[in-house]
Amino acid sequence: xxxxxxxxxxxxxxxxxxxxxxxxxxxxxxxxxxxxxxxxxxxxxxxxxxxxxxxxxxxxxxxxxxxxxxxxxxxxxxxxxxxxxxxxxxxxxxxxxxxxxxxxxxxxxxxxxxxxxxxxxxxxxxxxxxxxxxxxxxxxxxxxxxxxxxxxxxxxxxxxxxxxxxxxxxxxxxxxxxxxxxxxxxxxxxxxxxxxxxxxxxxxxxxxxxxxxxxxxxxxxxxxxxxxxxxxxxxxxxxxxxxxxxxxxxxxxxxxxxxxxxxxxxxxxxxxxxxxxxxxxxxxxxxxxxxxxxxxxxxxxxxxxxxxxxxxxxxxxxxxxxxxxxxxxxxxxxxxxxxxxxxxxxxxxxxxxxxxxxxxxxxxxxxxxxxxxxxxxxxxxxxxxxxxxxxxxxxxxxxxxxxxxxxxxxxxxxxxxxxxxxxxxxxxxxxxxxxxxxxxxxxxxxxxxxxxxxxxxxxxxxxxxxxxxxxxxxxxxxxxxxxxxxxxxxxxxxxxxxxxxxxxxxxxxxxxxxxxxxxxxxxxxxxxxxxxxxxxxxxxxxxxxxxxxxxxxxxxxxxxxxxxxxxxxxxxxxxxxxxxxxxxxxxxxxxxxxxxxxxxxxxxxxxxxxxxxxxxxxxxxxxxxxxxxxxxxxxxxxxxxxxxxxxxxxxxxxxxxxxxxxxxxxxxxxxxxxxxxxxxxxxxxxxxxxxxxxxxxxxxxxxxxxxxxxxxxxxxxxxxxxxxxxxxxxxxxxxxxxxxxxxxxxxxxxxxxxxxxxxxxxxxxxxxxxxxxxxxxxxxxxxxxxxxxxxxxxxxxxxxxxxxxxxxxxxxxxxxxxxxxxxxxxxxxxxxxxxxxxxxxxxxxxxxxxxxxxxxxxxxxxxxxxxxxxxxxxxxxxxxxxxxxxxxxxxxxxx
RNA sequence: GCUCAAGUGGCGGAAUUGGUAGACGCGCUGGAUUCAAAAUCCAGUUCUUUUAGAGUGUGGGUUCGAUUCCCACCUUGAGUACCA
Numbered sequence: 001x002x003x004x005x006x007x008x009x010x011x012x013x014x015x016x017x018x019x020x021x022x023x024x025x026x027x028x029x030x031x032x033x034x035x036x037x038x039x040x041x042x043x044x045x046x047x048x049x050x051x052x053x054x055x056x057x058x059x060x061x062x063x064x065x066x067x068x069x070x071x072x073x074x075x076x077x078x079x080x081x082x083x084x085x086x087x088x089x090x091x092x093x094x095x096x097x098x099x100x101x102x103x104x105x106x107x108x109x110x111x112x113x114x115x116x117x118x119x120x121x122x123x124x125x126x127x128x129x130x131x132x133x134x135x136x137x138x139x140x141x142x143x144x145x146x147x148x149x150x151x152x153x154x155x156x157x158x159x160x161x162x163x164x165x166x167x168x169x170x171x172x173x174x175x176x177x178x179x180x181x182x183x184x185x186x187x188x189x190x191x192x193x194x195x196x197x198x199x200x201x202x203x204x205x206x207x208x209x210x211x212x213x214x215x216x217x218x219x220x221x222x223x224x225x226x227x228x229x230x231x232x233x234x235x236x237x238x239x240x241x242x243x244x245x246x247x248x249x250x251x252x253x254x255x256x257x258x259x260x261x262x263x264x265x266x267x268x269x270x271x272x273x274x275x276x277x278x279x280x281x282x283x284x285x286x287x288x289x290x291x292x293x294x295x296x297x298x299x300x301x302x303x304x305x306x307x308x309x310x311x312x313x314x315x316x317x318x319x320x321x322x323x324x325x326x327x328x329x330x331x332x333x334x335x336x337x338x339x340x341x342x343x344x345x346x347x348x349x350x351x352x353x354x355x356x357x358x359x360x361x362x363x364x365x366x367x368x369x370x371x372x373x374x375x376x377x378x379x380x381x382x383x384x385x386x387x388x389x390x391x392x393x394x395x396x397x398x399x400x401x402x403x404x405x406x407x408x409x410x411x412x413x414x415x416x417x418x419x420x421x422x423x424x425x426x427x428x429x430x431x432x433x434x435x436x437x438x439x440x441x442x443x444x445x446x447x448x449x450x451x452x453x454x455x456x457x458x459x460x461x462x463x464x465x466x467x468x469x470x471x472x473x474x475x476x477x478x479x480x481x482x483x484x485x486x487x488x489x490x491x492x493x494x495x496x497x498x499x500x501x502x503x504x505x506x507x508x509x510x511x512x513x514x515x516x517x518x519x520x521x522x523x524x525x526x527x528x529x530x531x532x533x534x535x536x537x538x539x540x541x542x543x544x545x546x547x548x549x550x551x552x553x554x555x556x557x558x559x560x561x562x563x564x565x566x567x568x569x570x571x572x573x574x575x576x577x578x579x580x581x582x583x584x585x586x587x588x589x590x591x592x593x594x595x596x597x598x599x600x601x602x603x604x605x606x607x608x609x610x611x612x613x614x615x616x617x618x619x620x621x622x623x624x625x626x627x628x629x630x631x632x633x634x635x636x637x638x639x640x641x642x643x644x645x646x647x648x649x650x651x652x653x654x655x656x657x658x659x660x661x662x663x664x665x666x667x668x669x670x671x672x673x674x675x676x677x678x679x680x681x682x683x684x685x686x687x688x689x690x691x692x693x694x695x696x697x698x699x700x701x702x703x704x705x706x707x708x709x710x711x712x713x714x715x716x717x718x719x720x721x722x723x724x725x726x727x728x729x730x731x732x733x734x735x736x737x738x739x740x741x742x743x744x745x746x747x748x749x750x751x752x753x754x755x756x757x758x759x760x761x762x763x764x765x766x767x768x769x770x771x772x773x774x775x776x777x778x779x780x781x782x783x784x785x786x787x788x789x790x791x792x793x794x795x796x797x798x799x800x801x802x803x804x805x806x807x808x809x810x811x812x813x814x815x816x817x818x819x820x821x822x823x824x825x826x827x828x829x830x831x832x833x834x835x836x837x838x839x840x841x842x843x844x845x846x847x848x849x850x851x852x853x854x855x856x857x858x859x860x861x862x863x864x865x866x867x868x869x870x871x872x873x874x875x876x877x878x879x880x881x882x883x884x885x886x887x888x889x890x891x892x893x894x895x
Numbered sequence: 896g897c898u899c900a901a902g903u904g905g906c907g908g909a910a911u912u913g914g915u916a917g918a919c920g921c922g923c924u925g926g927a928u929u930c931a932a933a934a935u936c937c938a939g940u941u942c943u944u945u946u947a948g949a950g951u952g953u954g955g956g957u958u959c960g961a962u963u964c965c966c967a968c969c970u971u972g973a974g975u976a977c978c979a
Contacts (some may be wrong), residue, residue: 245900246973246974252898253975258922258978260979356977358979362978363979367979368979370979375977701908709921711924713921713922714921715921716920717921767909767910770909771918772919774918774919
């Protein structure tokens with residue numbers, strides 16, 4: 001019998017599930033290890049070969065750590081609130097719950113077929129009311145907290161000091177204005193097509209991250225999370241995290257901290273404009289001011305003569321979307337207000353302009369323009385012919401670096417870096433400046449006008465907002481007639497009048513009808529895994545203290561700012577409130593690369609139902625259309641017959657080609673709409689899960705993105721067949737015996753143990769697979785039969801190929817599952833290689849290499865070299881006078 | 896533009912602190928086995944003008960010695976973008 005992966009894999013997957021061999025114990029004397037995958041949104045299309053990459057990697061780590069004697073927690077769940085299920089519901093009327101459940105079943109099934117060692121008893125779904133009860137509970141914690149800037153932590157709102165002179169309604173207003181979750185009317189990113197507001201993080205280049213629909217600014221009342229209070233801590237605490245630099249960089253970038261000064265420019269006795277600048281050192285070069293079109297001061301300072309023009313510009317820019325504004329980058333627009341402000345350093349009058357290159361939402365919404373040292377100001381000044389004054393020595397027209405100060409009266413000759421502080425301090429004395437810090441990070445807009453999300457546990461009345469009591473949670477999602485947002489942009493929940501209206505203590509309330517964003521559930525799910533069935537708290541203190549932090553978090557880099565920033569924020573709030581024991585949730589983060597699809601395109605003649613082969617497409621005006629990769633062979637030829645028999649549209653079209661119809665290939669993200677999806681089930685069916693697991697690891701470095709290709713999968717499959725042959729003869733008889741292993745056998749095994757464990761620890765899975773291949777080849781050629789070699793070998797291979805190793809393990813007569821066995825240690829003595837190649841040079845010129853035993857002394861090495869015939873020939877008659885030997889380094893001869 | 900990552904055979908990719916570049920796998924070539932094929936096994940496979948020379952994106956530098964360190968540039972990918 002040959003290696004029959006199908007029955008083996010089915011057998012062991014069933015065994016693992018039925019015996020719950022991977023359930024983690026909350027109590028143990030063993031050291032703990034928490035390995036977490038970013039849990040998936042259960043989409044309707046199931047898994048493709050790209051998804052498992054990270055899951056397989058984390059599974060290898062889990063299995064390895066278990067065998068190394070750790071108490072491992074490796075859970076999985078589903079981020080099951082989300083837009084696709086809701087959009088499907090809008091289209092079909094089917095409740096999102098139904099579709100979601102169905103998709104989850106499919107996902108679980110596929111995950112189990114990958115042989116992943118999850119503790120399914122801890123499975124969670126964010127759309128389960130037992131789960132979102134606690135999401136709502138945490139929301140209320142944020143609602144009932146404020147940030148104490150002196151102690152630099154958040155506290156319960158009851159500890160807030162309220163000024164005594166306030167009236168009752170002023171008090172409520174004061175408290176509301178300090179909450180970490182608060183309501184604000186702000187310009188939000190409104191997406192008409194999605195019928196909802198989006199967070200800044202969800203808008204990319206003026207288009208929605210999901211779907212790529214246009215997004216416009218629109219003022220709306222929204223729940224907002226005060227993440228900006230945590231900006232500094234979110235930056236500072238990155239230092240100690242074992243995360244990729246690129247992720248740290250993008251978080252720092254996103255928070256966008258910049259320090260500088262707010263400087264006051266007076267217009268007259270009463271009116272003044274504050275600007276924010278990071279370059280107070282260039283203040284002598286500030287020759288005009290620019291304010292954002294939305295700036296309220298505009299009404300006061302616009303001259304009668306300019307009013308009409310200003311109003312026109314203001315209207316135009318208010319209608320522009322972010323995308324349109326960005327298009328102006330090269331061609332700046334603006335209007336003069338008619339007013340002049342006084343530069344507090346020079347005392348000169350400088351004109352005040354408006355322009356939409358100044359953003360109202362950042363800093364003070366006004367800038368001092370220094371055209372000689374800022375490119376944007378330089379462009380603007382050139383276009384509108386404004387004064388340009390150089391204040392830092394440089395040959396360039398527009399220089400934004402630092403250097404020697406010029407044209408700045410008494411301060412000439414100073415270094416601009418030093419002058420920054422001096423200028424600010426000088427102005428501060430006259431109350432015309434103060435040091436400030438600004439952030440690009442905005443507070444997090446937390447409401448969505450959607451149905452399929454967590455209801456926000458808040459009641460509204462004339463007096464303000466009230467949080468629900470803990471006992472009233474969960475606030476379950478009510479049924480609605482339609483999943484569409486209402487015409488005036490309210491959530492579908494607003495349609496359920498009965499649910500909306502609440503009477504409490506004889507007073508009338510209206511429920512908040514918006515729901516939470518998709519990120520809410522994923523902000524804290526790693527905590528729920530610790531204690532998923534707890535009805536009294538989100539997780540017990542005992543379990544949190546035992547398991548936290550997450551030791552290893554594996555997921556895609558696409559969550560670099562969104563999920564990872566929000567989760568860190570919530571975690572810090574929970575920390576401040578004494579609910580968790582660590583300041584950061586995820587100790588080590590690894591980003592697996594994306595597995596890309598190899599899309600195929602066919603060329604269609606524009607306006608015709610005629611397709612042309614790729615090599616002749618250049619002759620016509622054509623359009624490229626995705627075509628299902630299942631109809632394409634390795635030579636990029638299209639299987640026309642099969643295509644036309646499956647698709648009527650193509651059956652009716654004509655095809656133009658010479659001998660074969662060729663398609664064009666392109667590497668893209670794998671997606672259903674691009675017809676380039678490769679399903680892992682097919683691979684498992686053909687080669688087996690163990691092969692798929694090893695192949696995905698063998699493909700290349702984990703962090704790297706790479707196109708999917710099956711060429712080479714046979715090499716990995718061969719490895720498993722060879723492994724099988726190491727234990728069984730062709731008639732399926734076990735050929736392992738109890739003979740003593742040879743020294744060579746031992747060396748091979750121990751080299752393998754060392755290399756593979758080092759590689760796993762450093763996430764170099766591809767080289768670990770190579771090492772195993774080499775080992776198996778060596779053992780075959782050594783004709784190794786010894787149980788003392790072959791049994792430990794199984795433990796080394798097990799994390800990668802759990803099914804086959806488990807099967808062989810059992811056949812070897814082991815009573816307990818391989819899961820409970822200890823990973824072998826290697827013995828240094830067995831792997832020590834006592835020869836080394838020494839590089840040799842003569843008079844620093846000729847290069848020569850000589851193989852010598854490492855335990856030789858300096859004198860021995862010298863002797864060995866001098867007696868080496870080959871080497872002496874190289875010297876061409878010159879006899880060395882001196883040999884310089886530095887251990888581990890080069891051997892240098894002086895002739 | 897800025898930030899980060901990366902550039903090595905026909906391909907995916909190895910190479911510890913600067914020390915035999917191309918491990919391992921795919922593909923390809925030849926051979927064994929076979930009526931034949933598949934499968935399996937063995938040998939070879941960076942390039943060239945092959946007693947040798949060149950070679951890790953390009954050009955410099957440091958070094959006895961550079962894929963590795965430094966400087967400049969080119970290319971690709973990812974993120975971000977009028978943030979003052």
